[in-house]
Amino acid sequence: MKIEDKRVLVTGVAGFIGSNLTDKLLNLGATVIGIDNLFNGRLENLAEALNNKNFQFHKGDIRDFNFLLDIFKDIDIIFHEAAFTSVPQSVKMPESCNDVNINGTLNLLNAARKRDVEKIIFASSSAVYGDTPTLPKHENMPRIPISPYAVTKLTCESYMEVFHQVYGLNTTSLRYFNVFGPRQQDSPYSGVIAIWLGRIIKNKSLIIFGDGNNSRDFTYIKDVIQVNILAAENKSSGAILNIGAGSPITLLDLAKLMLKLTNKEELGIIFDPPRPGDIIHSYADISKVKEILKFQPKYTQEQGLRDYLEWYCKKYEVNLKIK
Numbered sequence: 001m002k003i004e005d006k007r008v009l010v011t012g013v014a015g016f017i018g019s020n021l022t023d024k025l026l027n028l029g030a031t032v033i034g035i036d037n038l039f040n041g042r043l044e045n046l047a048e049a050l051n052n053k054n055f056q057f058h059k060g061d062i063r064d065f066n067f068l069l070d071i072f073k074d075i076d077i078i079f080h081e082a083a084f085t086s087v088p089q090s091v092k093m094p095e096s097c098n099d100v101n102i103n104g105t106l107n108l109l110n111a112a113r114k115r116d117v118e119k120i121i122f123a124s125s126s127a128v129y130g131d132t133p134t135l136p137k138h139e140n141m142p143r144i145p146i147s148p149y150a151v152t153k154l155t156c157e158s159y160m161e162v163f164h165q166v167y168g169l170n171t172t173s174l175r176y177f178n179v180f181g182p183r184q185q186d187s188p189y190s191g192v193i194a195i196w197l198g199r200i201i202k203n204k205s206l207i208i209f210g211d212g213n214n215s216r217d218f219t220y221i222k223d224v225i226q227v228n229i230l231a232a233e234n235k236s237s238g239a240i241l242n243i244g245a246g247s248p249i250t251l252l253d254l255a256k257l258m259l260k261l262t263n264k265e266e267l268g269i270i271f272d273p274p275r276p277g278d279i280i281h282s283y284a285d286i287s288k289v290k291e292i293l294k295f296q297p298k299y300t301q302e303q304g305l306r307d308y309l310e311w312y313c314k315k316y317e318v319n320l321k322i323k
């Protein structure tokens with residue numbers, strides 16, 4: 001199935017991942033219907049899409065069933081990126097997180113079932129593994145959530161599987177590992193790379209929580225988009241797949257790399273106490289997605305960072321000398 005003739009729906013369309021995915025889908029010739037409640041998403045992210053005749057935007061909430069039923073007409077594929085996305089916020093507001101992520105996703109699945117949507121691709125998270133010592137994380141190992149956010153993502157994965165088995169919907173859950181890149185916001189609840197870039201621009205030292213030995217499998221947004229398209233065009237029904245670069249980097253090495261690439265080594269690093277609830281190491285075994293979808297990440301962390309920095313300098317007219 002080729003994406004170009006399809007009518008696709010993107011939830012969370014004005015967010016970091018949803019908007020990047022939408023630009024790619026439109027470039028490939030798909031018709032995109034985007035929905036977002038604009039709680040976190042920003043219309044600015046849709047500047048390009050809103051000028052495309054194959055794009056429609058509807059402001060609304062995935063918890064509103066009638067809104068979904070109205071919009072879901074002749075939709076072939078749904079990319080479900082809308083979510084309550086912050087782990088620390090979910091600890092403060094577990095009910096809100098549950099409401100948006102679980103009730104919203106169940107609404108979406110029910111509306112999709114009623115409207116005969118072919119396929120749903122769901123944005124899950126590596127958070128479902130919790131802090132188990134096994135590395136790399138593979139799909140069949142125990143999932144031991146340690147935050148309300150992780151509980152909601154795990155529950156949604158189960159709903160995806162059940163709607164596949166019981167109602168025959170084609171569902172795929174993609175477990176993203178630390179995605180970074182253009183349009184990720186520099187906010188206290190955002191990813192570390194966006195936060196550190198914000199600090200570099202303001203000529204501030206980078207803050208590491210802990211001793212810097214924590215590691216993450218940072219995954220560049222363009223690889224995440226690539227794998228979403230692969231999941232749409234190929235068969236992966238009922239599957240749950242890790243999506244990562246498949247190579248971990250420590251926070252200390254990442255900080256040094258960002259300072260080196262931006263030529264700002266003099267800013268240095270400050271070590272603060274570890275952040276409560278942080279997972280120590282996270283790293284994806286991506287053999288399953290390589291086999292099922294023939295996915296091959298195209299960006300190492302350094303290549304992704306360079307691409308992101310170039311985008312950032314151009315977009316915000318910042319003069320960083322990238323090494």
Ligand code: UD2
Nearest residue numbers: 085125126127178179190191192195207208209214275278
């Ligand atoms: C990521 C996802 C989250 C969830 C989780 C799964 C992001 C933004 N969040 O959370 O949605 O899927 O993975 O486990 O992708 N750090 C610093 N200094 C800072 C900010 C962060 O040292 O100024 C550290 C932080 O303590 C952690 C690492 O950087 O060790 C990554 O933090 P993060 O907030 O980017 O992402 P994470 O892994 O907590």
